[in-house]
Amino acid sequence: ANWDKVEKAANGYDETEQPYVVGSAEGGPYTVNHTVLNWRDVLVTGTNIANGATDVALDSVFTATFNKDINQSATFTVLDSTTTAVPGTFSYTANSITFTPTGGWMGSETYTVTIGSVPAAGDGGRFFSDTVSFTTADAPIINTNLLTNGGFEAGLAPWAQVNPTADRVACPTPPTKVYEGACAYRLKGSEGEFSRVQQAVTDFSGLTLDVGDEFVASGWFRTTANTRLRLRMIVFFSDGTSVARGININGAGPYREVAAPGYVLDRTDVTLVRVRLINRSAIGQTWVDNLNLSFVDNDAAPRDGATDAPLSMPDAFRGGN
Numbered sequence: 001a002n003w004d005k006v007e008k009a010a011n012g013y014d015e016t017e018q019p020y021v022v023g024s025a026e027g028g029p030y031t032v033n034h035t036v037l038n039w040r041d042v043l044v045t046g047t048n049i050a051n052g053a054t055d056v057a058l059d060s061v062f063t064a065t066f067n068k069d070i071n072q073s074a075t076f077t078v079l080d081s082t083t084t085a086v087p088g089t090f091s092y093t094a095n096s097i098t099f100t101p102t103g104g105w106m107g108s109e110t111y112t113v114t115i116g117s118v119p120a121a122g123d124g125g126r127f128f129s130d131t132v133s134f135t136t137a138d139a140p141i142i143n144t145n146l147l148t149n150g151g152f153e154a155g156l157a158p159w160a161q162v163n164p165t166a167d168r169v170a171c172p173t174p175p176t177k178v179y180e181g182a183c184a185y186r187l188k189g190s191e192g193e194f195s196r197v198q199q200a201v202t203d204f205s206g207l208t209l210d211v212g213d214e215f216v217a218s219g220w221f222r223t224t225a226n227t228r229l230r231l232r233m234i235v236f237f238s239d240g241t242s243v244a245r246g247i248n249i250n251g252a253g254p255y256r257e258v259a260a261p262g263y264v265l266d267r268t269d270v271t272l273v274r275v276r277l278i279n280r281s282a283i284g285q286t287w288v289d290n291l292n293l294s295f296v297d298n299d300a301a302p303r304d305g306a307t308d309a310p311l312s313m314p315d316a317f318r319g320g321n
Contacts, residue, residue: 042118042126043067053134058105062113062132063098069121070095076115086111094121107139142297146201147275150219150291152183159185162196167279170287179220179255179289187288189226189281198276201293209268212298217245217275218259219291224284225252231260232276233293238269255289262296 048063049056064076070092078086078099088101097118105111116129148158152169161167166188170177178184185197217233232246247260275293279286
């Protein structure tokens with residue numbers, strides 16, 4: 001039998017011929033089983049992530065281990081579900097290659113690793129490929145409130161009022177008109193009312209703004225039949241442009257949570273986000289508590305930008321953010 005380019009002897013030379021002594025076999029071939037003790041080819045002996053694995057941790061790495069020492073410049077390909085190469089770095093031990101994706105794996109994504117040509121440290125190589133596909137776990141959603149004093153427990157600051165008329169922070173006793181805590185913001189209607197209260201957020205320290213992350217403005221509202229209120233969020237960018245999201249709030253009801261449509265980042269040069277309440281109620285009182293500007297770190301693939309939901313307010317509120 002000829003075992004050229006398959007097995008090496010203990011002295012490192014190729015085993016070109018393997019002698020066998022076999023007996024006679026009447027009526028058919030005589031089979032000899034031979035265990036190759038020292039393959040010349042570079043073989044994958046294992047991977048830390050199995051083919052077909054699911055719920056793979058987003059902070060994990062991918063390591064392939066081989067049957068012999070390998071060339072320390074060898075690599076393999078890592079593609080996502082769109083066949084786009086995943087950025088990352090390779091590190092080595094004598095007989096393994098580890099790939100660390102830049103920033104970790106994306107959530108709920110399928111990756112395919114193809115281990116092709118990996119030369120040995122000495123003589124030998126690979127003449128075929130191994131493929132491992134796996135799916136990562138769902139991405140965690142991190143929700144951070146960027147507003148200060150959204151429940152008005154510390155008075156008005158840092159909120160700013162424009163044409164407030166009788167709008168003010170109120171701490172009634174007993175606090176039956178408060179959603180949580182002791183205080184809330186009371187907007188009082190009047191003829192020709194057009195008041196605002198707003199807060200600007202410029203400090204994004206500790207956050208990493210990525211495409212696909214989201215800003216959402218929300219709050220708790222206690223309304224009357226005459227309430228005409230708009231919750232508005234405006235995101236400003238370094239070139240002076242801005243994007244707005246808003247929702248109208250009307251109709252009598254007890255405290256309920258209302259959120260404006262979110263803005264999903266398609267760029268990251270955010271310089272300021274302003275949350276604003278616009279009051280055009282002619283009569284009556286509206287109570288507002290627990291205003292929130294959520295930064296949602298989706299840590300996922302970018303999504304299409306959100307748009308305003310259909311509005312159902314009088315014409316003075318229609319057609320804009």
